Amino acid sequence: MGQCYHSILTKKGYKVKWFRSTGAAIASLEQDLPELVITELQLPMHNGVEFLYEFRSYQDLSDIPIMILTHVPPLFKAFNASQWQQLGVAAYHYKPLTKLADLSRSVDRLLAPVT
Amino acid sequence: MASRKQRFADERLLQLLAEQIKLPLMQIARQAELASVSDQPIKLLGVIEDTADSSLKLLDSYLLSLRLAGVKSSIQLEPVSVSAVLNETAQSLSNLAKQYDCKLELHLAGRYEPIMAHRAGLEAALTSLGYVFIEAQSVLPKHNDTPVIKLAAHRGKNGIVAGMFANLDGLSSDVYKRAHHLFGQAHQPLSHLTAGSGAGVFVADSLLQSMSARLRVAHHQKLSGLAATFATSSQLNLI
Numbered sequence: 001m002g003q004c005y006h007s008i009l010t011k012k013g014y015k016v017k018w019f020r021s022t023g024a025a026i027a028s029l030e031q032d033l034p035e036l037v038i039t040e041l042q043l044p045m046h047n048g049v050e051f052l053y054e055f056r057s058y059q060d061l062s063d064i065p066i067m068i069l070t071h072v073p074p075l076f077k078a079f080n081a082s083q084w085q086q087l088g089v090a091a092y093h094y095k096p097l098t099k100l101a102d103l104s105r106s107v108d109r110l111l112a113p114v115t
Numbered sequence: 116m117a118s119r120k121q122r123f124a125d126e127r128l129l130q131l132l133a134e135q136i137k138l139p140l141m142q143i144a145r146q147a148e149l150a151s152v153s154d155q156p157i158k159l160l161g162v163i164e165d166t167a168d169s170s171l172k173l174l175d176s177y178l179l180s181l182r183l184a185g186v187k188s189s190i191q192l193e194p195v196s197v198s199a200v201l202n203e204t205a206q207s208l209s210n211l212a213k214q215y216d217c218k219l220e221l222h223l224a225g226r227y228e229p230i231m232a233h234r235a236g237l238e239a240a241l242t243s244l245g246y247v248f249i250e251a252q253s254v255l256p257k258h259n260d261t262p263v264i265k266l267a268a269h270r271g272k273n274g275i276v277a278g279m280f281a282n283l284d285g286l287s288s289d290v291y292k293r294a295h296h297l298f299g300q301a302h303q304p305l306s307h308l309t310a311g312s313g314a315g316v317f318v319a320d321s322l323l324q325s326m327s328a329r330l331r332v333a334h335h336q337k338l339s340g341l342a343a344t345f346a347t348s349s350q351l352n353l354i
Contacts, residue, residue, distance in 0.1 A: 001138075001141065001142060001145065004142075004146060004148075011152065064245055067266060071137075073136075096137050096140075097143070099148055100145055100148045101148070
């Protein structure tokens with residue numbers, strides 16, 4: 001699935017970096033800060049929510065929007081909307097119902113210059 | 116009539132399977148969407164075909180596990196060549212392994228006498244395990260080399276041990292035992308192996324239980340994995 005998301009966003013002209021572990025993602029931030037982070041909540045050997053807390057614990061990353069793209073259905077969301085907002089989650093997409101076009105539109109919206 | 120405990124286990128397995136099947140269906144849908152805007156749609160069609168084939172096989176394995184569980188007391192185990200079954204399983208998994216950039220290797224540490232098993236059930240169990248391992252390798256952090264999955268057999272204390280092995284950190288008997296407790300209650304009962312529901316593992320276990328074997332954590336060379344031990348056919352030993 002990661003390859004699909006990577007392909008469609010690259011095709012749209014975005015520079016996409018894909019990490020298979022939260023450790024590698026955090027380590028990469030020392031070289032390059034992203035404009036948007038897209039993450040799954042259900043990660044092998046990791047908890048996506050823990051990753052969010054870790055990510056937000058770094059001051060210089062506090063303004064970067066986060067999009068959740070996950071297998072966890074909205075009904076099972078551990079948090080309510082205001083808690084997600086506090087963590088800087090700008091969009092929540094349930095993978096099985098999110099087409100590539102929806103993802104792409106959502107990224108466009110989040111990265112659009114504020115007028 | 117099935118006991119309440121058994122019915123509960125059956126329901127949980129069905130639930131896991133439904134969760135698991137969502138993944139390939141989603142992959143098919145997204146790959147098709149990508150193909151519609153891609154310059155190389157033919158390449159993606161092959162991926163769609165392999166994904167659909169593997170899902171169909173997983174469903175078939177699940178149905179076989181139900182059939183075998185229903186007639187467990189009357190299943191006739193027969194002498195089965197473990198190397199032939201491992202060979203056939205490797206063949207049926209080869210396309211999927213290629214698709215996920217995994218190296219699938221067959222390793223038989225010697226020649227073995229036939230084992231007592233249900234041939235179709237054993238092949239289905241190993242194939243189901245294979246899907247989980249291949250998928251797991253695709254989402255786990257990659258080390259430098261191409262991930263290797265071994266479909267292997269070796270001689271154990273109580274018979275021939277056959278199963279699937281890989282370079283997996285943290286897969287232990289405790290983790291596997293905990294997965295059985297979490298089975299049907301957690302999204303990721305076997306999070307050390309797969310980010311998904313791991314239905315293939317539980318389908319494999321159900322199939323093996325019908326043959327009076329149990330899936331357990333085992334080691335082969337320096338790899339960890341899941342395998343079952345099979346008694347050898349004593350009748351053929353005498354020949």
